[in-house]
Amino acid sequence: MLARESRTTLLDAVTAFIYREARFQDEHQYEAWEALWTDDGVYWVPANGDDIDPEKQMSIIYDNRSRIALRVRQLMTGKHFTQTPQSRLRRLVSNIELLDAQPGGDIVVGSNSMIFESSLRDDTVWAARNEYRLRHVDGELRMAYKKVALVNNEKALFTLSFLI
Amino acid sequence: MNVMPRASQWEELIRPDRVHGSLYSDPAIFAAELQNIWYRGWVYVGHESEVPKANDYIVKSIGPQSVIMTRDEQGRVNLLLNRCSHRGNQVCSYEKGNARSFTCPFHSWTFANDGRLVGYAFPDGYEGQDKTQLALGRVTRVESYRGFVFGSFAAEGPTLREHLGGAIETIDRLVRTSPEGEVEITAGFLKHRVKANWKFILENECDGYHPAFVHSSIFGVAESSIGKLYGGASTALTRDYGEGHTEIDLRPEFRKRDVPMSWFGTTAERLPDYTARMNAAYGEKAAREIMIDGTPHVMIFPNLFIAEIQMFVIQPLAVDDSVQHVTALQFKGAPDLNRRLRQQTMGSVGPAGFLLADDSEMYERCHRGVLARNPEWIFLGRGEKRERTDELGFKVGHVTDEVPSRGIWRHYRNLMETR
Numbered sequence: 001m002l003a004r005e006s007r008t009t010l011l012d013a014v015t016a017f018i019y020r021e022a023r024f025q026d027e028h029q030y031e032a033w034e035a036l037w038t039d040d041g042v043y044w045v046p047a048n049g050d051d052i053d054p055e056k057q058m059s060i061i062y063d064n065r066s067r068i069a070l071r072v073r074q075l076m077t078g079k080h081f082t083q084t085p086q087s088r089l090r091r092l093v094s095n096i097e098l099l100d101a102q103p104g105g106d107i108v109v110g111s112n113s114m115i116f117e118s119s120l121r122d123d124t125v126w127a128a129r130n131e132y133r134l135r136h137v138d139g140e141l142r143m144a145y146k147k148v149a150l151v152n153n154e155k156a157l158f159t160l161s162f163l164i
Numbered sequence: 165m166n167v168m169p170r171a172s173q174w175e176e177l178i179r180p181d182r183v184h185g186s187l188y189s190d191p192a193i194f195a196a197e198l199q200n201i202w203y204r205g206w207v208y209v210g211h212e213s214e215v216p217k218a219n220d221y222i223v224k225s226i227g228p229q230s231v232i233m234t235r236d237e238q239g240r241v242n243l244l245l246n247r248c249s250h251r252g253n254q255v256c257s258y259e260k261g262n263a264r265s266f267t268c269p270f271h272s273w274t275f276a277n278d279g280r281l282v283g284y285a286f287p288d289g290y291e292g293q294d295k296t297q298l299a300l301g302r303v304t305r306v307e308s309y310r311g312f313v314f315g316s317f318a319a320e321g322p323t324l325r326e327h328l329g330g331a332i333e334t335i336d337r338l339v340r341t342s343p344e345g346e347v348e349i350t351a352g353f354l355k356h357r358v359k360a361n362w363k364f365i366l367e368n369e370c371d372g373y374h375p376a377f378v379h380s381s382i383f384g385v386a387e388s389s390i391g392k393l394y395g396g397a398s399t400a401l402t403r404d405y406g407e408g409h410t411e412i413d414l415r416p417e418f419r420k421r422d423v424p425m426s427w428f429g430t431t432a433e434r435l436p437d438y439t440a441r442m443n444a445a446y447g448e449k450a451a452r453e454i455m456i457d458g459t460p461h462v463m464i465f466p467n468l469f470i471a472e473i474q475m476f477v478i479q480p481l482a483v484d485d486s487v488q489h490v491t492a493l494q495f496k497g498a499p500d501l502n503r504r505l506r507q508q509t510m511g512s513v514g515p516a517g518f519l520l521a522d523d524s525e526m527y528e529r530c531h532r533g534v535l536a537r538n539p540e541w542i543f544l545g546r547g548e549k550r551e552r553t554d555e556l557g558f559k560v561g562h563v564t565d566e567v568p569s570r571g572i573w574r575h576y577r578n579l580m581e582t583r
Contacts (some may be wrong), residue, residue: 045516048259048352057352058491058509061516070511073385074518080381082525121359121528154259156355156487159524160515 002101014109014134015096017141022113025163026089033163034072038135038144041065045164050129050149060153060160075163082161089162091115099131106133106144113148117162124158127151178577180570181545185534188361194483200579201466202227203317206327208468208477209233209243209303211349212311214260219277222260226315228481231303232256233313236278237264241308243315244279245301255300266300275300310339311347312468330558331409334460338470341459342495343441349475349491351506354514356488360527362466362480363572365488368523369463369471370410370568372402373546378526382518389429393417393563400563402547403554404571408465408579412563414472415457427458428473430504438501445497459493463568465575474509484531488524490514544569 002010017036024033037043045061046052054062063071074080093113100108108131115126133145148164150157177184187193201207203226210224215235223246224231230246232255246254248268255266255275265282267274272285279300284290303315307324312335314324325332339345358365368374375383375394383391393400399416414427424432424439432439432455442451459472469476470493477489492509494502513520534542547565554560561567 047354047514052352055503056350056506058354058506058514060354060510060514062507062510067511070382070386070518074381077381077384079384080522081378082521120525156357157515158357158359159521161521161525 002103007098007101010101010107011096011098013141014098014107017134018093018096018109018111018132021143022091022093026091028075028083028086028089028162030072030075030163034069036143037065037068038137038142039065041068041143042145043068043071044145044147045153045160046147046149047153049154060150060157061148061164071163080161082159085120087162088118089115093130106135107141108133115164121158126160126164128164174577174580178573181548182541182543183573185536185540185542188363188531188534189483191483194361194480196580197480198227200582201576202480204321205318205466205579206307206314206316206322206324207466208312208464209315210313211347212241212308212313213346213348213350215241217262219262219264220260221256221263221277223256223258225479226303226317227479230254230256231315232266234277236276238278240278241306241313242278243303243306243313244275244277245303247301248273248275249281249298249300250284310335327407328464329407329409330405330556331407331411331462331464334411334462334464334470337457337460338493340446340454341493341501342497343438343445344495344497345445346496348494348496350494351492351509353477353489353491354517356490356513356515356517356520356524358486358488358524358527359484360486360524360531361483362478362486363576364527364530365476365478365486366463366466367569367572368527369469369476370402370412370461371566372398372400372412372563373566374523374526378522379519381522382512386518396564398563401554401560402563402565402567404559404567404574406558406571406575408572408575410463410465410568410571412461412568413560414461414563418456418458422456424452424455426456428501428504428508435500435504438498441497463572465572471513473505474513476513486527488513488520490520544573 021036043063047058047060091113093111095112097110099110111130113128113130117124129149131147134141135144177187207226210233214222218237221232221234224233232244232246234242246256248255250273253268253270255268265274265276274283276282279302281295281298304319305316307314339347372394393414401413403411403413418427460470461472463469467478474490474492479487490513492506512518544566547561551559551561559567
């Protein structure tokens with residue numbers, strides 16, 4: 001385990017990273033968001049529970065790094081009509097905890113988020129438990145894994161075409 | 165129109181080349197559809213592979229109603245209403261599982277998984293009561309074809325085979341993609357809700373006019389060859405099988421390519437295990453033909469859409485509220501193909517899918533659009549003058565023509581005019 005002081009410093013850095021990610025998502029800064037990923041990043045939004053096997057069961061999103069890039073490129077065409085016009089978004093992120101931070105290993109972080117989306121259809125509230133694996137790459141924190149477990153992922157969901 | 169529609173109104177609302185906007189937005193018409201389509205005709209409910217073992221169950225639906233599909237101890241598939249015969253409480257609260265019986269939590273009435281009432285609490289209060297009169301409600305007729313289970317609430321009427329009509333061949337074609345001749349539904353469903361009438365979904369499934377525009381964003385960035393299939397120069401066809409069933413037949417384009425597995429954007433060499441199993445099962449010549457033609461793109465009226473690599477089930481909840489249930493098709497004996505089918509399905513459909521997020525946006529915008537009045541017609545005349553009849557007698561047109569929509573509305577009018 002890390003000493004208390006370095007743990008506090010790390011938590012500060014992780015919190016700043018997660019707030020920055022949230023701002024990039026809310027403000028549709030797609031390229032800046034994509035740059036937060038490591039080369040082996042995995043972006044996962046499970047369906048029908050939080051602990052399904054994504055290799056066997058359908059997920060809402062289960063993107064490897066190239067599919068993350070494809071998702072971003074589609075958003076940037078300006079012809080992805082579900083995001084033309086873009087949803088207006090603001091999210092609150094809280095309960096940020098370091099769940100595992102062994103020296104030399106990925107930093108496992110948990111957080112909760114609540115997102116208010118205003119789109120042509122209506123206003124929608126999304127709520128989720130998030131799990132990250134963060135890693136220092138060239139001195140900067142990067143996401144190697146982000147899992148977004150929506151509270152209502154067992155139900156029928158409206159279109160989820162912004163970055164969650 | 166705020167009263168139940170009269171039979172004569174249907175011919176006013178549904179014309180050969182146009183339909184009235186209120187058909188998508190009037191709650192009275194939705195109520196009439198529940199009665200004449202969803203609670204009378206054949207509706208797809210589930211697949212036998214979703215309840216593989218004795219006592220397995222899974223909760224499905226017919227329209228807004230919850231239906232429990234069970235496999236009883238004798239191995240028969242039952243469609244039971246999720247409604248206690250006592251006070252109407254839902255007896256099953258889990259999506260799926262394995263249970264010999266369902267006990268209602270309200271007053272502890274217990275039903276066997278074939279629907280029989282087997283017991284109630286404090287039975288002395290029901291002296292002389294015939295338990296057989298208090299079984300769970302059930303879908304009156306249940307039939308399956310190649311594992312696809314359909315239900316009808318009408319005691320009499322066309323058989324399932326009669327309902328499927330010419331479209332039955334598309335299901336035969338589908339299962340041949342498996343070296344063992346069977347589809348399996350095992351990957352779980354994504355459930356995608358839209359604030360739109362269910363018929364926008366129904367009509368879009370075989371609309372070959374929209375992909376070049378609605379999906380241009382993903383076709384462009386993914387360097388997909390799918391766009392060409394729906395272009396002006398495409399030789400692919402739209403087809404109206406009658407009974408409301410419609411198809412986009414992409415085989416003419418795939419046959420021109422003459423490359424096995426090109427329909428799935430891959431090659432036989434990349435799927436060596438699958439190719440070997442297909443050759444062993446069907447012989448090299450037939451296997452090659454199957455692997456060139458690919459799987460069908462067919463909309464089985466009113467709610468089963470087989471879309472090459474995935475399957476959708478359309479569920480209407482209200483006049484302006486619908487759910488698309490979607491899962492990857494899985495073919496028995498084809499694990500390497502199945503893995504890719506799951507990956508492709510997750511990318512393209514569901515709430516965050518590259519394709520379906522945009523389709524669903526169109527459904528919702530159309531729904532808001534048709535609330536406008538004067539002009540209040542939807543124009544469906546594309547390709548009317550160049551429709552022709554194929555060798556089997558079905559209407560066909562260019563892939564971008566509105567043959568499917570016109571076929572759907574012709575059938576719909578028949579159903580709605582029938583008392």
